[in-house]
Every structure is written in C-alpha cells, then in structure tokens.
Amino acid sequence: MRFSRRIGLLFLSAFILLLELGCGNEYRPVANPIIGPGGQPQSLHYAYVVNYNASGNGSNTQIDVSGDSVTSVQTTGLGSNYESFFSTTAAGVFVSNSNNDTVSEFSVSLTGVVNTINLLTGSHPIALTSTQSGVMYVLNSESNSACPNSGSISTITTTTLSVSGTTCLVNPQMTLYGANPVGMVQPTDGVRVFIADEASSSVWVYDPNSQLISSLFTLASGIALNPVFITTSAVTPGVSTGYVFVVAEGDGVNPGTLNIIDTNDYSMVGSVPLGVKPTFAYFDPTLVRLYVTNSGSNTVSVFDASNVNVHGNPAIPLLATVNVGTAPVSVTALPDGTRFFVANSGSGSVTDLSATSFAVLNTIALPAGSNPVWIASEPTSSRIYVANQSSTTIIHTVNDAVAVSVPAPAQNPNCTGSCALQQPVMIITN
Numbered sequence: 001m002r003f004s005r006r007i008g009l010l011f012l013s014a015f016i017l018l019l020e021l022g023c024g025n026e027y028r029p030v031a032n033p034i035i036g037p038g039g040q041p042q043s044l045h046y047a048y049v050v051n052y053n054a055s056g057n058g059s060n061t062q063i064d065v066s067g068d069s070v071t072s073v074q075t076t077g078l079g080s081n082y083e084s085f086f087s088t089t090a091a092g093v094f095v096s097n098s099n100n101d102t103v104s105e106f107s108v109s110l111t112g113v114v115n116t117i118n119l120l121t122g123s124h125p126i127a128l129t130s131t132q133s134g135v136m137y138v139l140n141s142e143s144n145s146a147c148p149n150s151g152s153i154s155t156i157t158t159t160t161l162s163v164s165g166t167t168c169l170v171n172p173q174m175t176l177y178g179a180n181p182v183g184m185v186q187p188t189d190g191v192r193v194f195i196a197d198e199a200s201s202s203v204w205v206y207d208p209n210s211q212l213i214s215s216l217f218t219l220a221s222g223i224a225l226n227p228v229f230i231t232t233s234a235v236t237p238g239v240s241t242g243y244v245f246v247v248a249e250g251d252g253v254n255p256g257t258l259n260i261i262d263t264n265d266y267s268m269v270g271s272v273p274l275g276v277k278p279t280f281a282y283f284d285p286t287l288v289r290l291y292v293t294n295s296g297s298n299t300v301s302v303f304d305a306s307n308v309n310v311h312g313n314p315a316i317p318l319l320a321t322v323n324v325g326t327a328p329v330s331v332t333a334l335p336d337g338t339r340f341f342v343a344n345s346g347s348g349s350v351t352d353l354s355a356t357s358f359a360v361l362n363t364i365a366l367p368a369g370s371n372p373v374w375i376a377s378e379p380t381s382s383r384i385y386v387a388n389q390s391s392t393t394i395i396h397t398v399n400d401a402v403a404v405s406v407p408a409p410a411q412n413p414n415c416t417g418s419c420a421l422q423q424p425v426m427i428i429t430n
Contacts, residue, residue: 045378046071046108047385047429048093049392050083051422055411059422060095061392062108063385065378065429068394068403072111075413076104083426084128084136086158090430094136094156096125103128103138105161108430115161119154120144127183132190132208134158139184139195140166150177153184153195153206165211169197169204176218178204183230187242187263194244194261196230203227203246203259205266215266217259222268224248224257231281232263233288233305243269243308245290247278258292258301260308260315269308270315275299284333284340287355289319291340293328300324300331300342302358320358324351330374334381334397341384341395343375350375350386352400362400366393378429387424 045065051058058080062072077097086092086105095104103117103125119125123140130136136156143149147168154166169178180199186192192214193206201223205215217223229247246259256278260269275294278301282291288306304317325344333340333355342351348370352362366372366388374387383403384395391405410419 045380045430047376047378047383047392047427048083048108049385049387049408049424050076050080050095050426051408052080052425053078053409053411053422055420056413058095058097059409060093060104060106061406061409061424063392063394063406065380065383068383068406070406073409074104074106074111074114076114077102077116080104081425082125082127083428084130085428085430087130087133087136092158093428094128096128096138098124098126098141101125101144103136103156105158117156117161117163119163120146120166123152123154125154126181129184129186129193131186131188135164135208137184137186137193137206137208138163139181141181150179151181151197153193155208155211167206167211167213169195169213171213171216176200176202176216178202182228185230185232185244187232187244189242189263192263192266194230194232194263196227196246198226198228201225201227201248203230203244203261217261217268222271223259224271225250226252227259228279229281231283231290233283233285233290243305245281245283245305247274247281247292249277249279252277252296255297256294258290258303258316262310269310270312272303272314272316272318274301275321280328280330282331282333286333286335286337289333290316291331291333293324293331293342295327295329295345298324298326298328298344298346300328300340300353322353322358322360324353324360325349325363329372332375332377332384334377335379336381338381339397341375341377343372343386345371345373348372350384350395352397364395364400364402366402367391367405374424374426376427376429385427385429387427390421390423392424392427 047063049061079099105115122144124142127139138154150169178197184195195204203217207214226249244261256274275297277296290303292301326346330343350364370388386393408422
C-alpha cells in the first residue's frame, strides 16, 4: 500500500481548509452493521478516488482500470480527505472524514455498505496508515477530550471497527506538543508509526505495543524546519533496515530539506537539500528511488534510495533535478520502471519523464481549470489517474492520451440539472 500521504500535503491541506471555512453542516454518524472484508479477483484492478464535498457528505469513486468506467460510488462522511487500503491487503478501504470526526470503511466487493467509526469529538482526522494485520491508525490533527493540547493517534481494531485507544502527541516531560501533525507512515516491518508535526518541527515515533510515544526527533535532533510530508521505503524481505523520509519546507523562500531516519535503530541518518517549497514525496519500489516535488522551483528531485549512506555525505545520492511544469504537487512512477509522471497544479498539466535519461518525453494538457492535486499509477502501468478540481482524468500511457475525465459526484445527491461537483483529493489503486 501506499503509506501515508499528507490523505497532509501543503496545497491539498490549504484547499480543504478554505472549503471547511464555508461549511457549517453538522452530522451525527450512525454505525452500520459490521461487514467482513471481501475480495476481488487478482486479475482485476481498480482506482479509488476520495471526493471532498463542500456541502455535505463526501464519497469514494471506484473506477475499473480496464474499462475506464465507474463501477461504484460509496458515500462517506463530512470532510473526506484521505484513504488507505485495509492493512497489507486491498480487501477494504478506510476514509478519514475531518469535519465530523469519523472514519468510513467499506469492502471493495460490496456496494452501498459503509461502516462508520466514531472518533473523539474535535479529532479532525487527516491521515491513515497500517501495515499490521487487524489495526488501522488514524492521525488526528486537532485536540480532543483525551488530548486537549495536541494532536493524537487513534487505533482502530478492524475486527470490531471501533477505536481501541488514543495517544497524545506530547513528550513525557509535557514540554513539547505535536499541535499540527501533517502526516504519518508505518514502514512495512509494522513495528512503529512515524508522525510529522509541522508546528513543532518534529517527528514522533509511536509504539503500538506500549501505545506510547517511544522516540522523538526535533530541531535539535536534526529535523529541518516545517516538515510537511512523510513517507517510507519498502523494507526488503530478509533485510531489517528501512528508512523514513521527511520532507521539510523550511522558510518557503530558501531550499527545503530531506531528512532521513533509520527504522532499524531509530537514528537520524542525515539530511540533503531539496528545491524551494517541497510538498510531496513518492517512493518507487521498482527502481528503489525517491521522487520529491518542489513546487516553488518547478522541479522534481530524484534520489537513489538503494544507496542511503548512513551518517555519510551525501546521505542519499541525488540522481537528477528535473524541470517540470508550474507548481508540481504530486508524482508517481510506473511499476514497469520506464517512466514517472508529475502533476503540475499551476500549469494544469502532467509531465511524462523517462526513468532512464530523466528527459521530458511529453507534457499532457489537462482540461481547462483542472488544478490537479494528486496523481497515481496502477499495477499494469497502462494508465495514470489525476485528481482535478471536479473530475478524475485518466491518461493512457501507451500514447499519453487523455482517455476520459470522469466527473466527480454531485455535491447535492438530489441534483439533476447543472450540479456543483465534489472535489477529488486523493487516489489509490490496486
């Protein structure tokens, strides 16, 4: 699975915040009967799109890869902003709903059956992650009754679809609080959960066994100013060491920083410079690379994640810095290892680049007013999905042609005429 995004991203978070300011709806969730996770034939592939609704409940659109068609739309909660597959499988999808403090869950093989998991009032969930069987972790960005001074992490037991505990982002001395967490990730070893907090410029390490914060990385530890995104490398079977990558924006004027943490001994590996206003990172498991979008310098930094130099210089080799469109916000790589694609929010385009030469192969124009916020590939490497202002654009990689732009669901489900549409904000595939 794709491990926790910033469901914390600078541009995405800012957009959602603006929408929320105009939302005064209240919602009282009702738990539905618990349905066991289902499954789909492995030969079938789907894209799942989270849609934010400024006027009501959000949704999740399932798109069949082979047919470029919508196969189902599930209704979620208020302020839907992030999604994650069920643990290490794709049998179910969890969606965080920031405006009514809930998480929606549904089986990918069932339509119309959505379970609602209640969090503590005020939690404002923004991210999900899990590589452990039986649990899903929820990142709460605001204070609640259990954690009045900080954000928190809640644990959902997937067998009962209920919250089994909530841990505050506060150090044992109660001198530092994680008041603005922006993203979290659990490496595939399933041992710890790493949480980036922008307000305190820190990374918190949560131990699921003790349900406590076991480690803390701060400015004094080497974490750079204003971390905005966090991701991880896949841990190779038989190899104990993996890495967590923390993208720090800095002051927004000077180049940002990439911090690297060793998940084996929980130590700081080192740091390397990025471009201006970095916002997003993507780990490519095929080529073992890390791609970072630099929205302020209109570039993407490409690193060789197979040669992390622990406590060396540089901490990770820079393979290339490539020029793309205006304000890149998201990047994905094809699983076949041939190309990577960048969504550019400022120029409303997608840049297709060679994974070998790093040359720009094509610039794909999106529909007018698209303002893309997310891009994703799928297992067959035949399609790219782009989350836009009110649609999901499907690009066929064989010729870089826009096959179709799938409209998002209407904000008002009863609308039959010219309808205001929901906002796609995130895409995952299986």
